[in-house]
Amino acid sequence: MKTTLPSEITLTLPNAPGFVQKALQYMYSNMQALIAIILSAISVYYFFMYLNNGLGLSYNDARSHLDIGRRVVEGLKPGLAQLGSVWLPLQHLLMVPLIWNDWMWHSGFAGAVWNMISFVGTGLVINALLTRLRVGVVGRLTGVFVFAANLNILYLQSTAMTELLLLFTMTMGCYYLLIWHTEDTILDLIKSAFWIMLATLVRYDGWFLLGLSGLLVMRQVWIRHAKNDGWNVAWSRMEGITILFASLAALGVFGWFAWNQLIFGDALYFALGPFSAHAQQLVMEEAGALPTKYNFWLSLKVYFYALLYNSYTLPALLATIGAIVLWRDRTLAQFTSWGMLALLAPLLFNVLALFLGFSVIYVQGISGDTWFNIRYGVMLAPTIAILIGYLVDRAHAFRLLTIGSLLFVLFFAFANEDSVSIDDARVGSSQKNVSEVSGYLNTHASREKGFILISAASHDAIIFSSGLPMKRFIHEGTGLYWENALALPDRWAKWIVMRTYDDNDLTWKGVSKSSGFQYYNKVAAYPFADVYELQASMSGQLNTEPILGKQK
Amino acid sequence: MKIKLFYYNTIVDLLLILLAAGILTACLRGNIGNPTPADLQEKLWTNDGPLELSPERGRFALTYSLIEDNSLSFSVPIARFAIPDLGYKNGKYVSLFAPGVSFIVAPGYIIGRYFGISQAGTNVVIVLFALANAILIYRILRRISIDQTSARLAALIFLFASPAFNYAVTLYQHHISTFLLLGSVYLLLTRTSWTAYAVIWFLIALSIPVDYPNLFLMLPIAFWALNNTLRITTTMQGNILRISMLKLFSISAVLLPLGFFLWFNNASYGNPMQFSGTVATVKAIDQNGKPTAPENASITDREKYINPEKQQKSASNFFRSRALVNGLFILLFSPDRGLLYFAPFILLVIPGLLVAYRLASHLTVIMLSIIGINILLYSMWGDPWGGWAFGPRYLIPTCAFASLLLGMILSQWRGRLLYTLAFIIIISFSILVNTAGALTSSANPPRIEVLNLEKLSGREEKYTFERNIDMLREGRSKSILYNAVFKQSITAWGYYKIITGIIISTAIILTILTLYKSKLRL
Numbered sequence A: 001m002k003t004t005l006p007s008e009i010t011l012t013l014p015n016a017p018g019f020v021q022k023a024l025q026y027m028y029s030n031m032q033a034l035i036a037i038i039l040s041a042i043s044v045y046y047f048f049m050y051l052n053n054g055l056g057l058s059y060n061d062a063r064s065h066l067d068i069g070r071r072v073v074e075g076l077k078p079g080l081a082q083l084g085s086v087w088l089p090l091q092h093l094l095m096v097p098l099i100w101n102d103w104m105w106h107s108g109f110a111g112a113v114w115n116m117i118s119f120v121g122t123g124l125v126i127n128a129l130l131t132r133l134r135v136g137v138v139g140r141l142t143g144v145f146v147f148a149a150n151l152n153i154l155y156l157q158s159t160a161m162t163e164l165l166l167l168f169t170m171t172m173g174c175y176y177l178l179i180w181h182t183e184d185t186i187l188d189l190i191k192s193a194f195w196i197m198l199a200t201l202v203r204y205d206g207w208f209l210l211g212l213s214g215l216l217v218m219r220q221v222w223i224r225h226a227k228n229d230g231w232n233v234a235w236s237r238m239e240g241i242t243i244l245f246a247s248l249a250a251l252g253v254f255g256w257f258a259w260n261q262l263i264f265g266d267a268l269y270f271a272l273g274p275f276s277a278h279a280q281q282l283v284m285e286e287a288g289a290l291p292t293k294y295n296f297w298l299s300l301k302v303y304f305y306a307l308l309y310n311s312y313t314l315p316a317l318l319a320t321i322g323a324i325v326l327w328r329d330r331t332l333a334q335f336t337s338w339g340m341l342a343l344l345a346p347l348l349f350n351v352l353a354l355f356l357g358f359s360v361i362y363v364q365g366i367s368g369d370t371w372f373n374i375r376y377g378v379m380l381a382p383t384i385a386i387l388i389g390y391l392v393d394r395a396h397a398f399r400l401l402t403i404g405s406l407l408f409v410l411f412f413a414f415a416n417e418d419s420v421s422i423d424d425a426r427v428g429s430s431q432k433n434v435s436e437v438s439g440y441l442n443t444h445a446s447r448e449k450g451f452i453l454i455s456a457a458s459h460d461a462i463i464f465s466s467g468l469p470m471k472r473f474i475h476e477g478t479g480l481y482w483e484n485a486l487a488l489p490d491r492w493a494k495w496i497v498m499r500t501y502d503d504n505d506l507t508w509k510g511v512s513k514s515s516g517f518q519y520y521n522k523v524a525a526y527p528f529a530d531v532y533e534l535q536a537s538m539s540g541q542l543n544t545e546p547i548l549g550k551q552k
Numbered sequence B: 001m002k003i004k005l006f007y008y009n010t011i012v013d014l015l016l017i018l019l020a021a022g023i024l025t026a027c028l029r030g031n032i033g034n035p036t037p038a039d040l041q042e043k044l045w046t047n048d049g050p051l052e053l054s055p056e057r058g059r060f061a062l063t064y065s066l067i068e069d070n071s072l073s074f075s076v077p078i079a080r081f082a083i084p085d086l087g088y089k090n091g092k093y094v095s096l097f098a099p100g101v102s103f104i105v106a107p108g109y110i111i112g113r114y115f116g117i118s119q120a121g122t123n124v125v126i127v128l129f130a131l132a133n134a135i136l137i138y139r140i141l142r143r144i145s146i147d148q149t150s151a152r153l154a155a156l157i158f159l160f161a162s163p164a165f166n167y168a169v170t171l172y173q174h175h176i177s178t179f180l181l182l183g184s185v186y187l188l189l190t191r192t193s194w195t196a197y198a199v200i201w202f203l204i205a206l207s208i209p210v211d212y213p214n215l216f217l218m219l220p221i222a223f224w225a226l227n228n229t230l231r232i233t234t235t236m237q238g239n240i241l242r243i244s245m246l247k248l249f250s251i252s253a254v255l256l257p258l259g260f261f262l263w264f265n266n267a268s269y270g271n272p273m274q275f276s277g278t279v280a281t282v283k284a285i286d287q288n289g290k291p292t293a294p295e296n297a298s299i300t301d302r303e304k305y306i307n308p309e310k311q312q313k314s315a316s317n318f319f320r321s322r323a324l325v326n327g328l329f330i331l332l333f334s335p336d337r338g339l340l341y342f343a344p345f346i347l348l349v350i351p352g353l354l355v356a357y358r359l360a361s362h363l364t365v366i367m368l369s370i371i372g373i374n375i376l377l378y379s380m381w382g383d384p385w386g387g388w389a390f391g392p393r394y395l396i397p398t399c400a401f402a403s404l405l406l407g408m409i410l411s412q413w414r415g416r417l418l419y420t421l422a423f424i425i426i427i428s429f430s431i432l433v434n435t436a437g438a439l440t441s442s443a444n445p446p447r448i449e450v451l452n453l454e455k456l457s458g459r460e461e462k463y464t465f466e467r468n469i470d471m472l473r474e475g476r477s478k479s480i481l482y483n484a485v486f487k488q489s490i491t492a493w494g495y496y497k498i499i500t501g502i503i504i505s506t507a508i509i510l511t512i513l514t515l516y517k518s519k520l521r522l
Helices: A018-029 A031-052 A060-073 A090-099 A102-106 A109-132 A137-148 A151-156 A163-183 A186-200 A205-229 A231-249 A251-264 A277-286 A296-311 A314-328 A336-356 A374-394 A396-415 A420-427 A435-445 A456-466 A480-487 A506-511 A515-519 A536-541 B002-027 B054-069 B076-082 B100-104 B106-115 B118-143 B148-160 B174-190 B194-210 B219-229 B245-269 B299-306 B321-332 B346-359 B361-379 B393-412 B417-439 B447-457 B466-473 B480-486 B492-515
Strands: A008-012 A451-454 A493-498 A520-525 A530-534 B086-089 B092-095 B230-235 B238-244 B280-282
Touching: A018 A031, A031 A109, A031 A137, A031 A151, A060 A090, A060 A102, A060 A109, A060 A456, A090 A102, A090 A109, A090 A163, A102 A109, A109 A137, A109 A151, A109 A163, A109 A374, A137 A151, A137 A374, A137 A396, A151 A163, A151 A374, A151 A420, A163 A186, A163 A205, A163 A336, A163 A374, A186 A205, A186 A231, A186 A251, A205 A231, A205 A251, A205 A336, A231 A251, A296 A314, A296 A336, A296 A374, A296 A420, A296 B321, A314 A336, A314 A374, A314 A396, A336 A374, A374 A396, A374 A420, A396 B219, A396 B321, A396 B361, A435 A456, A435 A493, A435 A520, A435 A530, A451 A456, A451 A480, A451 A506, A456 A493, A456 A506, A480 A506, A493 A506, A515 A520, A530 A536, B002 B118, B002 B148, B002 B417, B002 B480, B002 B492, B054 B076, B054 B092, B054 B100, B054 B106, B054 B118, B076 B092, B086 B245, B092 B245, B100 B106, B100 B174, B100 B194, B106 B118, B118 B148, B118 B174, B118 B393, B148 B393, B148 B417, B148 B492, B174 B194, B174 B219, B174 B361, B174 B393, B194 B219, B194 B245, B219 B230, B219 B238, B219 B245, B219 B361, B238 B245, B321 B361, B346 B361, B346 B393, B346 B417, B361 B393, B417 B466, B417 B492, B466 B492, B480 B492
Parallel strands: A451 A493
Antiparallel strands: A008 B238, A493 A530, A520 A530, B086 B092, B086 B280, B230 B238
């Protein structure tokens, strides 16, 4: 008997068992919770991964941020004044409840935890915003995936930097601004103002968003009312709503001016003071290290390279297509496209900041052979994710191609462990390997009494990496201790850590002129600083306890 | 009337095939003679001859060893010839390239040897693949009801107005890879039998030993074939899965090429899973026939050259996402390799993509997928320039599928006078550029190497197609026909002008024919 292979088999696929269907239905209706759980697990995994492989605090700035937070609760002169003026205060304020714990300080968790929450929060707001754009589940999940499957983002959420907190607050602000654009509900405008206010207290990028969103609010009110209600009504409506928006959104900015006036006696101290970015950039400009200043094309090129390197290029290109499709989409609610414009604020801000010389980014191969601040390229990560999610939804026949090509590139990104932000922290100009000098301090000062005189402005990373309590250090923020130690170092400092012959180091600048400096021996010399120790014969009159009590 | 038209079209097709074959033969690179290992050390066969670059030498070396020495490993003279892309495994010199091309061109070598042109015989095989590709482009377009003139033009554009021309007359893998892609697409469009699917799966698997990255380029085609094999439809009764058993069985056709591939790896490298790209590299051989360090090797690298076994290579590092920015620029926009410089007809495709999509949506998506993967893959490749090369050689499959799209667009935009004018100008430029490459050399340096090269040579070194134009003006061509027959009677420049004249005239005549019976408008 001859048997032949049937040419076709037809199978009726059984429906999934009831509990599976229920589970799927539950997951679908609780998408936000599901995303939150998955992103939280990823967040925690990557935090511990970078903590354990020693990369967690590679950024010099991460250690400085943690020290600022720590000085608020511990040190010779603890208090809110320690927030200083170099960086905006929100990240440091948020650290305060946790930073008292030594593990949370030295692991960076006190700072990273807010970035981890921001990472999860940004994923959720991307999903929510895409839902507003009537994007289906595939597009929404793709958007969240593109945001999360980025080693630059995963690294920055695992360290005590400020980028993720900024991304979260800005995206939240944009999200509510979009809702207000489409639904005209005043509560959403207030929510937007609140989140933008928070963004203005994280990084100056938020200030630009404040300006741009203010303009968008004005335009929107004018468009809504000018045609139907006349110019006078439109003008008064615009005035009223803009004031309402700005009174909350700009609160942080005015608060920062007030803080600077109160603490430093100059409302513009943060912008023009000796530790400001402006002052640093003047030094760089004198050294010819600010090539983008007043060079628009180079500014544009440098920022685009930072953006492409941080996004793995293809997502940024697809997002551009997404932006064009979105702008031409007539099926979306009225004013959606304009509401989405706020998401482009980081692009405009960064190019402008480079052009005006307020910011500096080095891209290897374009600006010499190093990286610096290349992480600023992640600022558009939520925007890219949203636009890709939208594109995938609208791509129809090209959906598989779009998702496939993204997976293709991201696969290699993870296989190569491609992260420019980590490279910048590890081998670029954003790193500062102070292990030698901090190791010396730890070995020699941990078992002996006595203060260490050091400039936090120059050597915060050494303070952090030494592993010693903050109260062992006399620095610029310790008031009378600092003033006394500069005048009479031999009475106050058992060790001095500074860059010899460098007047930019405030310790050297003060101590080198004092008579007490002759009683110190240089006991160690390292690339970033030298260590001086007081001669044993002079230790009799040395103060080793914080005897000045509570200072104002 | 219909029969008359049929004969007319058949004659035109045959004439065009003969013309294309004639032009390719006129440009075929080679020397007269069957080279011996000693000959292959001479510049006449290497730098100044048809085997000027290491990809050609490496593949020819394997063919030569297979046929002359009956061996998969190289003798010392052949190993010296294959340098700098020479592998070393278990004390033997081996090929650093995927083996498929060397095996496929072996019949050409044997037949060529009979006529005293063994090396040119291998290149003739590539010419045949190039012709087959042009015919496949024509056939695919006809299959989707594109008019004959547009289809003919598209085929000619691929063959003569893209870097495919240069790589049709020399020993590279690109035309074979393109053939496997186009052949699979053609079969999927025209055949539904399980035997056809067996051939498709065979071609998909065969593409891997031809060039490893083909695995990725073939993915859209594999998905398409799989989708036709396993069909899910939603009905009132629920989801129904229809499995074509014979088509499913046809997937087993992959075993033959994969079996060959594993056998080759095992026989050459002692490990069936070892890719040739991950084998240790030898850059120089000493007088005793042992690996040594090249003169310019740094102190840190000397050890790994003298003891190649100590080299560590990983397949996952071949592609780097960070290289994408630079790679895209190099492959698309740079003057030394950019697609826009060497195949500017791509500019005529971009504005008409929507037209192509409306005409054949499924096919357009597949073709764009292959183009996308091709561009992305080689932009992430560590060397997007393809070493010393003429144009973006890795993007020849992209040129083929872009030609298909152009054929579709042409058929819809016939009669648009401005588009036609732009078409003629761009195509003429492309033909001028690519014929110069085909008649001379693929050895154009990447821009980044030029400064060092100028220091060594003491003269200006060009890195665009101007380098090829200069060679023609200096009377240099690597065409076997020119050097053997016409050199005494005509200059290389004159030869170039005749060939470009023929191709451009043909293209213009075909373009004018597209206007026939079409509604003229701006």
